[in-house]
Amino acid sequence: MLYDAESIYEEVKTILESKLMTVTFDTWFRDLVPVAVEGKTLILQTDKPLAKDLIPMRFTKDIADCFAQLNYEDFTFKIISPDEYDPEAQKKEDDSLHALTQKANLNPRYTFDNFVEGANNRLAYASSVAVADYPGNTYNPLFVWGGSGLGKTHLMHSIGHHILKNDPAKKVLYVSSETFMNELINSISNNTSTKFRDKYRQIDVLLIDDIQFLGGKEGTQDEFFHTFNTLYEANKQIVISGDRPPEEIERLEERIRSRFKWGLIVDIKPPDYETRVAILQKKAKINELNIDLSVLSYIADNIASNIRELEGALTRVVAYARLTCPGKNIDVEMAREALKDFTDSDSQKAITVHRIMETVCERYNLRMEDMKSKKRTKELAYPRQIAMYMCRKLTDVPLANIGKDFGGRDHTTVIHACEKVTEDLNGDHGDELRRSLEDIERRIVGE
Numbered sequence: 421m422l423y424d425a426e427s428i429y430e431e432v433k434t435i436l437e438s439k440l441m442t443v444t445f446d447t448w449f450r451d452l453v454p455v456a457v458e459g460k461t462l463i464l465q466t467d468k469p470l471a472k473d474l475i476p477m478r479f480t481k482d483i484a485d486c487f488a489q490l491n492y493e494d495f496t497f498k499i500i501s502p503d504e505y506d507p508e509a510q511k512k513e514d515d516s517l518h519a520l521t522q523k524a525n526l527n528p529r530y531t532f533d534n535f536v537e538g539a540n541n542r543l544a545y546a547s548s549v550a551v552a553d554y555p556g557n558t559y560n561p562l563f564v565w566g567g568s569g570l571g572k573t574h575l576m577h578s579i580g581h582h583i584l585k586n587d588p589a590k591k592v593l594y595v596s597s598e599t600f601m602n603e604l605i606n607s608i609s610n611n612t613s614t615k616f617r618d619k620y621r622q623i624d625v626l627l628i629d630d631i632q633f634l635g636g637k638e639g640t641q642d643e644f645f646h647t648f649n650t651l652y653e654a655n656k657q658i659v660i661s662g663d664r665p666p667e668e669i670e671r672l673e674e675r676i677r678s679r680f681k682w683g684l685i686v687d688i689k690p691p692d693y694e695t696r697v698a699i700l701q702k703k704a705k706i707n708e709l710n711i712d713l714s715v716l717s718y719i720a721d722n723i724a725s726n727i728r729e730l731e732g733a734l735t736r737v738v739a740y741a742r743l744t745c746p747g748k749n750i751d752v753e754m755a756r757e758a759l760k761d762f763t764d765s766d767s768q769k770a771i772t773v774h775r776i777m778e779t780v781c782e783r784y785n786l787r788m789e790d791m792k793s794k795k796r797t798k799e800l801a802y803p804r805q806i807a808m809y810m811c812r813k814l815t816d817v818p819l820a821n822i823g824k825d826f827g828g829r830d831h832t833t834v835i836h837a838c839e840k841v842t843e844d845l846n847g848d849h850g851d852e853l854r855r856s857l858e859d860i861e862r863r864i865v866g867e
């Protein structure tokens with residue numbers, strides 16, 4: 421749970437105001453300044469020396485009742501005088517925290533405060549907060565998966581910030597699995613493997629992004645396996661993200677896959693309309709942009725699948741308005757004009773063979789040439805068959821044309837692909853395949 425002194429005191433004040441006589445409330449509570457929450461203690465500041473002594477004596481029970489009523493479990497309060505709260509010391513603390521977050525590789529913008537909770541990410545958000553509150557003691561490892569641009573990285577960084585804020589002595593490190601691999605390779609070629617191991621095995625909180633990248637990288641998987649074991653056995657927190665659940669990551673060793681399942685696996689889905697609007701409102705507020713709700717709704721209505729694109733659309737609308745109509749308030753007409761290329765073309769939304777091929781390539785980490793090439797290795801042939809199956813399922817394009825788009829293949833190849841996938845769906849690993857196909861379909865239709 422995350423606490424903010426101002427909002428807690430605002431709630432407490434509302435209850436106290438209704439319970440106490442006006443004169444009592446005005447004398448003791450109206451001007452108290454909420455300055456911080458330390459652990460579960462709300463720190464309130466007063467410049468009246470009498471208040472500092474008298475409030476704890478006379479009102480402790482009233483305030484405790486407020487906390488209980490508001491479900492702030494085990495909360496207490498402390499009244500301090502202005503000289504006990506030193507903004508200079510606070511600044512120093514902030515500066516050193518900033519240095520720590522830089523060392524941990526954390527983006528200052530990716531905090532829980534800036535994250536919008538919605539139906540699409542509720543479980544991922546709640547478990548991230550739990551992990552951030554009690555690292556190593558709740559869900560370990562926490563595995564967060566979901567499509568591109570849906571907030572996985574943002575959540576991981578938020579966990580890191582929160583832990584450092586609570587305990588600056590904790591060693592936190594965010595790293596992409598690609599960086600992990602590159603550092604490993606460098607350490608091997610520079611004969612610094614021990615240093616590499618020390619670095620990763622002495623961490624308190626390891627946040628490792630885009631784990632699917634490790635698929636097929638045996639050496640890196642081996643190193644990661646040992647790092648994982650060392651950290652896990654020492655009760656250190658591990659948070660992992662991926663673009664798919666562990667069982668769907670190809671060429672990942674079983675011993676690693678099974679460890680990912682020891683903790684909690686949560687997914688993030690594309691946001692619904694209400695969450696998209698809320699995210700845009702948040703972004704506008706953070707950037708101090710005053711934009712009418714009708715404009716934000718228009719953007720949310722037209723950019724549906726990915727939050728990174730949603731942010732891009734907002735930036736585009738703002739830039740367009742500044743350049744073409746400086747000084748004017750942004751209206752829906754300007755937004756429509758600015759986003760013309762995104763929203764006008766039905767081709768953006770239409771499901772085409774090309775779009776299906778692109779999505780499958782992205783899902784299996786292939787290039788477009790691979791889809792069209794003559795090569796028939798298993799790594800290429802099966803995704804190609806899946807793409808053909810999807811074309812058949814999701815478009816009305818004739819088989820011969822589908823075949824042609826896949827590097828000039830015959831329509832019988834497409835039929836064979838569809839039969840093969842259908843057969844596999846009814847086979848032993850049918851459930852796993854069905855989940856993969858559903859994931860691909862979601863990406864294609866941009867749900």
Ligand SMILES: Nc1ncnc2c1ncn2[C@@H]1O[C@H](COP(=O)(O)OP(=O)(O)OP(=O)(O)O)[C@@H](O)[C@H]1O
Binds near residue numbers: 530
């Ligand atoms: N719920 C949310 N509230 C506010 N901003 C969000 C939310 N989800 C995502 N974003 C923003 O969307 C952008 C993309 O998010 P992020 O980089 O975390 O996605 P990702 O899931 O890690 O994507 P990828 O797999 O492509 O790396 C970021 O700028 C992030 O701040």
